[in-house]
Amino acid sequence: MFQMIPAVIQFPDLSPILFELDLGPIHFALHWYALAYIGGFLIGWLLIMRALKTPRLWPNDTPPMDRSAFEDLLTWLILGVIVGGRLGYVLFYKPGYYLSHPIEIPMVWQGGMAFHGGFIGVVIAAALWGRKHKVPLGSLADMLAMATPPGLMLGRIANFVNAELWGKPWDGPWAVIFPGDAAQACATLSAPCARHPSQLYEAGMEGLILGSLLLVMVWGFRAFKRPGLVAGVFFAGYGLSRFIVEFFRQADGQFITATNPNGAVFAGMQMGQLLSLPMILIGVFFAVRALRGPRPA
Template sequence: MPAVIQFPDISPVLFSIELGPIHFALHWYALAYIVGVFIAWGLALAALKAARLWPDDGALMTRDQLDDMLSWLVLGVIVGGRFGYVLFYKPSYFLAHPAEIPMIWQGGMAFHGGFLGVVVAAYLYGRAQNLRLLSLADLCAMAAPAGLLLGRMANFVNAELWGRPSDAPWAVIFPGDAAQACATATSFCARHPSQLYEGLLEGLLLGALLLILVWRFNALKKPGLIAGLFFAGYGISRFIVEFFRQADAQFITPDNPMGHVVIGLSMGQLLSLPMILVGLGLAIRAKRL
């Protein structure tokens, strides 16, 4: 049997408190969202304080405006992420069970839906405040990867969104359904830790690249460049990782064991293609200005 890694014994709950009939539990996933938002806020605030980074050496917005926009974006992530999951991944189920749509505590969020929710929220706020929309998109894009990294780390801790069966030395034996599903495909239950692949590509690597471009090469002076590179970078990262990530169960059938949706592409790859095209278009336009 090839060398593989046993999944670490980490509880998805950081801590819980019992106060009579009230039970409160803080999950790593919720903590990832909270910390990710604060890191994004800190990165955005630091960029706003450095007026030299922006076109005409003038900051995009004030701190009060940033604080106000943050609540819009958080709402966009939650509403967009949930409706994206409902529409892209389980439309027939939620059509039959509409009362479960707002039950986000049961799980089920889609990044592409959350991304669209943020785009809509930022656009509406930017229009309402008469802000430069492409520069606003750059600010959001620069700050987003930290949250993506933490979110994927939380997915790993939760032993969810695991990868396809693998005999790589770094393959992980995940517990629960991952082990049961894997047992019929291989003689041992080890899978690609695709959550970590995503976190490193779309979080750490992409985030570091964007920050270097902002702080060392004044990329914010070309409105739309950072946003375009983020869209394209995330789309390419997700497209690559989908080759290693287990498809969602509703797309897997005996005739379609890889869970392809159309022309050999997974749902994640299909949704990433528009991001790549839009991102490249934005980046090329920005460079030409």
């Protein structure tokens, strides 16, 4: 009798570097992850510019800012993403290590960014900017929420290309055999183990599905006329997507021990799930409050 061999996918031979130039003392390398950040900001910028040029989408048919003001805001947001994302990774995932190696905290080129930290950084930067320029925070949050999913999708695809943040071992039809650290983590097994391509799950749920829903809300149902609604759906949608995907995603190594192989940090939840719960609750709160507000004309 023949033994059935699970159908798995060998990880494609992809380099984390798109291209590099070596001109003597000058060396430049463009990583896919950096390209994902650039592409995410560019697509988000185009979406917001289009929305600001369409007055009928906004309350009282009046956009909350002009183009020049948004370009100023963009600088604040970039700083919020970088600083918040890095500090979030340091505080949420490796506080002990960076307490012992504080000089490495600003070394973002070595890797280590947390979405939840970047999210908090963007919220703080946008709130400070909006208060300074007297821009309604509800409309500002809606605008940024609409523009965020493309960057999330590209970032998760870059995670897949980099063979990082992979999923738990699995023998299903689209399981992937990842190289590098993923293969080493399977060294105790009798054969190379395949895993869930959880990065692509996240790209689909947080980026494609959630982003499409928000665009339909904005352009099909003019959800911007209820300030806070789009932001609320984004918060809840991202939190729920991340909570679900964490069931298939390998927990971060620093949380996995012999007595805690699933990497749970509280009540059986992984760190990503624990950090997503407040997003879900906050999102539901803002969405319900927006829907209970005055009906737009």
